[in-house]
Amino acid sequence: MPETIFSAIIRGEIPCHRVYEDDRVLAFLDINPLSEGHTLVIPKEPAVTFDELSEESAAALGRVLPRLCRAVVRATGAPAYNLLQNNGAGAHQAVMHVHVHIIPRYPDRPEGRAGLGLVWRPGALDAQAGAALAGRIAAAFSDGAAQA
Ligand code: AMP
Numbered sequence: 005m006p007e008t009i010f011s012a013i014i015r016g017e018i019p020c021h022r023v024y025e026d027d028r029v030l031a032f033l034d035i036n037p038l039s040e041g042h043t044l045v046i047p048k049e050p051a052v053t054f055d056e057l058s059e060e061s062a063a064a065l066g067r068v069l070p071r072l073c074r075a076v077v078r079a080t081g082a083p084a085y086n087l088l089q090n091n092g093a094g095a096h097q098a099v100m101h102v103h104v105h106i107i108p109r110y111p112d113r114p115e116g117r118a119g120l121g122l123v124w125r126p127g128a129l130d131a132q133a134g135a136a137l138a139g140r141i142a143a144a145f146s147d148g149a150a151q152a
Pocket residue numbers: 009018020033034035036037044089090096097098099100
C-alpha cells in the first residue's frame with residue numbers, strides 16, 4: 005500500500021475540513037469540490053480499492069454513509085446527490101486510498117458548480133450472454149475467488 009495524502013490526513017499531519025470521525029472512518033470536504041458540500045468518506049484502513057477492504061471497514065463505511073448523506077443534504081439544501089467510488093487509475097482514481105465521494109447535485113447551477121457531470125450510454129443486455137455472465141460471477145462469488 006503506497007503512502008498517500010489521505011494517510012497523512014488520517015494521521016493529522018495534513019489539515020482537512022473534517023465533518024465526521026470514528027475509530028474506522030474519517031469524512032472531510034474535498035479540496036477541489038465538484039459542487040458545494042462535496043465530501044470524501046474514507047476508511048482508516050489502508051486499502052487501495054474497494055475490493056481490498058475488510059468487511060469490518062466496509063461495514064463501518066456503510067453504517068455511517070446514510071447519516072453523512074443526510075447531513076450534507078441538510079447543510080447544503082442540495083435537491084439531489086451522487087455517491088461515487090472510483091477504483092483504479094483507469095476508473096479515474098487519483099488518490100490510491102479507498103474513498104467514497106458524496107457529491108451534491110444542483111441542476112440549476114452553472115457547469116463546474118452543479119456537481120457530477122455524467123455521460124451515460126447504456127447498451128442492451130443479451131439474455132443468453134447475461135445468463136452466462138451472471139453464472140460466472142455467481143460461481144466466482146461462491147467458490148472463494150471473491151474472498152479478500
Ligand atoms: P479520485 O479521482 O476518486 O481519486 O478523487 C480524489 C479526490 O481527492 C479528488 O476529488 C481531490 O480533489 C481530492 N483530494 C486530493 N487531495 C486532497 C486533500 N488534501 N484534501 C481533500 N481532498 C483532496
